[in-house]
Structure formats: C-alpha cells, structure tokens
Amino acid sequence: MIVPVPTPRQGEMIRPMPGIRAWRNAGNQFLVVEVHYTADPARRGDWRLKAAPKYGGLRSWRWRKEQEIDWTARSGRLVFENWDEKLHVPRLAFPIPEHWPRWLLVDPGWTNPTSVLWAAVDIDTDPSPWGYLPVHVYREFYERRRNAHAIAHFMHDMSSPPGRNGERALETIEEVIVDPQAKQEHQSASSPEQTDEGAENVLDQLEEAVLALGWDVPVRTGNNHKEEAIVEMIARLANYWVDHNGVPLYDETDSYRRPTDEEILEGAYLARPTLFVHPTCPHTILEMRKYVWAVWASADVSARRNEPEKPMDKDDHSITNLIRFVNELRRLRGDTGDVADPELRDLEAFAPRVTRRQVVPADEVARRAHEQRAARYRRRVSRGTG
Secondary structure, X not given: OOOOOOOXXXXXXXXXEOOEEEXXXXXXXXXXXXXXXXXXXXXXXXHHHHHHHHHOOOOOHHHHHHOXXXXXXXXXXXXXXXXXXXXXXXXXXXXXOOOXXXXXXXXXXXXXXXXXXXXXXXXXXXXXXXXXXXXXXXXXXXXXXXXXXXXXXXXXXXOOOEOOOOOEOOOOOOOEEEOHHHHOOEHHHHOOOOOOOOOOEHHHHHHHHHHHOOOOOOEEEOOOOOHHHHHHHHHHHOOOXXXXXXXXXXXXXXXXXXXXXXXXXXXXXXXXXXXXEOXXXXXXXXXXXXXXXXXXXXXXXXXXXXXXOOEOOOOOHHHHHHHHHHHHHHXXXXXXXXXXXXXXXXXXXXXXXXXXXXXXXXXXXXXXXXXXXXXXXXXXXXXXXX
C-alpha cells in the first residue's frame, strides 16, 4: 500500500518526516523541499561527530553552510571577532578637540574605491595598560573614479568643515599617509583621463596637488605590514576578558570566554577599547564587520593543513588605511617587536608640527571665573567696600 505524501498548501510549511521541510511559496506557488542530512537514518546520532572534522569541526563555516543549511555562514572566521558596534561606534559623532593630533590616511583607487580616513589620537585620556591611547576615526571619503587631484581637493575641503556660526577653519593635519603602491601606480594605468605614458605616479600627483592648494601638510607613504598591526588592532578593540597578567582568556575553540570566579578573584578584568569608528564612517564600519581570515578553497586541503595566517584581500580599503596608521603609531612608540611592550606609550617619540592651543573645558572655565569673582569679593570685604 502506497501512503500518499502530504503536500503543503499555499504559504504553508510542513515536516513530512525527520530532516525534511516542505513549503509552497505564497507568491508563485512553487513547491520547495529542504533536505537535511538527518533525513538519512544512517546520518543520525553520532554521525556528525565523526564527519565534522573533515569540515573543520561542528562550528566551522563549511559544516554550517554545507550540512546545517546555514546560508548566513561566512566563508572564513572573522578577524575582528571582538568588534561590537554598540561599544566601538559612538552613538553620536562629536567634534574632535582642536589639540588632538590628526592624520589623513589614503588608499587610492580607480576601479576600486579610494578610501580616505581622518584619524585623531585622544591625548587627554590615560593610556591603557599596554600603552595605547584612544584612536578615533571620525571622517571618511569613499568613492570610485577619482584621480589624485580630485582626492586632494576633497581632502582639503573636508578638512575645513563649517563650524556652528558657518565659519570654516582648516584642521591641522600632521601627515598624509598613503599606500606605498602609489609609488608604482601611474594614474594613466587606472584613469582614462590620463593618457601620457610618462605621467607621474599617484603619490607624486597627490603631493603636487596638495602643494598647489597651498596646504602645508607632508605627504608620504606608510607601512603595509599586516601581521603585527592586526594583532594590535584586535588588542585595541579589546572587549574581552584578560587574566591578571593581561593575557586574553580563550576556550577550547580559541574563542573569547568569560573568567571563572577564581580568575576574577585573581585579578581578571575586562579590557577597555582604544579604537573607535564614528558613525560618520559607514564604509569603515562595514569593513570592520565582515573582514575575515583567508581559507583554503578545498575542504580536503583544509583538513590536512592549518588555516592560512592572513586575512582575505577583499573589501579592505579602509582597513588597510588603519593598518598603516597602527604601524605609524608603533613607530612613534618605538615598538619593533611582534608583541606589544607595556613599557612603551603611544606618541612617545611624537613631536607635533604645530603647537596647539590647549582647550580648557567649559566646567573648568566656569570654576576659574567663580574663583576670580570670589577673590574680588573678598578683597572688597577686606577694604570695607562690600
């Protein structure tokens, strides 16, 4: 006797047997059948425990995507697993104090977008236990098909935003740090606007355009070395527990974990972040959210070899700007090792190009004015004229 298999009505979902779901689309009435591996009785029970290692484990993206039908599984593990927009993106962008040193970071492109970031270092806050001062990425330019001259004009105009009364004042920029590839790339190779085969490279064009604007700011290339910079970026994002020695706490899957009661009693604490991206930088936020480690193309290769120790070179234009800036901070800190030295402090070897006026907070101004009024009152009383 043949038992008829039930079919779903329009817009309905049914489970006719373990491991199978079926539904009929409400719009076009197509019948869709989803088959999970548990539909095979031989693949129930502990089968997954035996099969999962070939995919990198039950938590790997390959297992979730191929066996658990998880379409949201990424093709690699996130580099910045501790990135949390509730913590690292201020709810509102705030004006950067005038005396904080600022840098411009440029990753030029034509077919790929040009990314320009404005970064400032908070010199009013005490350094973290590892010597890190808070870094704020507070503005971005992110567009395709812009040559070096147009990029320079955008940087100059965006560095003099209108104030409360409509006045415009050019920010003091310490340096413009550019991708070293700009030394080799000629604009004629990327922009159809340039046809001269002997055209200057992008770096020279950018430097000349900045000078033509009368803008007193040095332009130079940065350091693209990723390994130590990414380690420091992860450390600057913090948002994980560390033991009393400052070592992050991991579980058996190399994921961050909460401390035990005993570890808390021994001095474990939650590391505070020192890297922030303002909501005015949506492309940078998006890149931070989805930046992943590279993976082997074949599951068989992945089963036989360790995962590549490098991120995917894709959608990382703003991140490579940040990598160059972190390398610049490491240079100014005098840090040359592959592990941060807590004895060093950010900007220890830094001398600003322009002496900035220290801005006195409003509450301090009010306190000083009150003290002055009180002193005048006491003088009048002492002279008998109060």
